[in-house]
Amino acid sequence: MKNEFIFAGAPYSNSAPLVDKLTEVDPRVRVFNDHPASLVRDLKAGRADVALIPVAHLFAHPELTMLKGLGVAADGPVRSVLLKCNKRMGHIKTVGRDPASATSNALAELLLKKHFKQKIEMHDFQSLENPDAAVVIGDRALCADPGPAGDIDLAEAWKKMTGLPFVFAVWAVRSDFPDIEAVTDIVHQAYAAGFQAMEEIAERFAGKLGGTTIFWLDYLDHSIHYKLDKQDLEGLNLFKKELSTSIKY
Template sequence: MRFSVVDYLNARPLIWGLLEDPPPGVPVSRDVPSVCADKLASGEADVGLIPSIEYQRIPGLRVVGGLGIAAASEVRSVLLVSNVSRERIRTVALDPASRTSAVLTRLLLKRRYGLEPQYREGPGDADASLVIGDPALKARLNGHVVLDLAAEWRAFSGHAFVFAFWAVRPGVSQARAEQVVRASYDAGQRNFPRLVAREAAGSGLSEAVVEDYLRHSLHYELDAGDLAGLDLFYRLAAEDGWIERARPLELTLPG
């Protein structure tokens, strides 16, 4: 059973056990979110921590129950950073590593603010840029207009936003995958102080910032409210043509 995991700070509590003490015969590759999805789609990986939008684009995936990366309000690591006032945004540079955040940016600018700027992938000269992951946490934002996409989604929809979750390919044991990912997450919770210290040392962020981000900006145990927000996101994405149709989530939450 081959795993592809997101190599970002926000995923560390989920992947700690897989990285520190992987089960025998479970190779783990560290990737950006878009590559996780591509490996799952191509069959290079059996289980992946995928951008939530990719569940709708890869046929036959099943969700590994109950665990993902979600934010109830400000997430701090998924930002639209603009050099101009919001209403003057005409061009947006998207980060190709995060397909969910790219769709969320388009939906929010259109539906919350009535804006339909030109979009392109990758860095370059643009009025606003999508900044994700660890670079967003370290960004110096003085003098910029900043939209925190999870906070914007909350204000727009009333729901938390689910950025990623575990999924398995057809023919892969869902029960075994759930056992592995749950054990990995449980290991992260047991070793949380060690996790925080290591990530702070490696990232240049303080331990206080890392702990606050992982404990308060994010949550990993998905609930019915998270899934309701995800269903709405899928429906709007389908209406705007970013996915063909909104396939219902096949997921039973623990308990």
């Protein structure tokens, strides 16, 4: 058994209930944050043993294994994964990806092509000066004003299309990691403690980013959920299937 477990989370408030208490539940744990899109590289390079990776990267890397039971999910509007529209639906041709995201960029492309039946091109954020719409995730999306032609909440659109919740990110390890049981135990204990501390976490983000404690509590405790049930797994599997058949990502 290793004497140190390195965990990597995302720098968003929705990571906090999963990540905040990790070091308290086990003295072997060290934690750092990185953009979700970079976490798969951290895992593969051995900079992290356990990371909260975008599910799109989990699907693309069969050498990774998901830890069971927890993730960052939404059943209906998530409020922090948005397509911010400069033009109205029907006029959207170019879409900027959020450079920090993997899952939401793929979800936006899937929904625009399949659900909204638009002919669109996805572009890296920097390569496009004024996209017709842009994917924005995390606290930046949650706290921003709506785009000139409004916002589309991507978890809400997914729910309308499929009737299912959507899972954005899950804890994962390299499949040959020897202590899967030990770290699974740690993430569940940390979430149990994080859940108890939800109000304290909400207060901290209200102090840091503005808004009331109730606003953050509502987001972390209602818009997002962390315990994955059968429906969540159904949503996850359907997304995997849709990505493999409908779009390249």
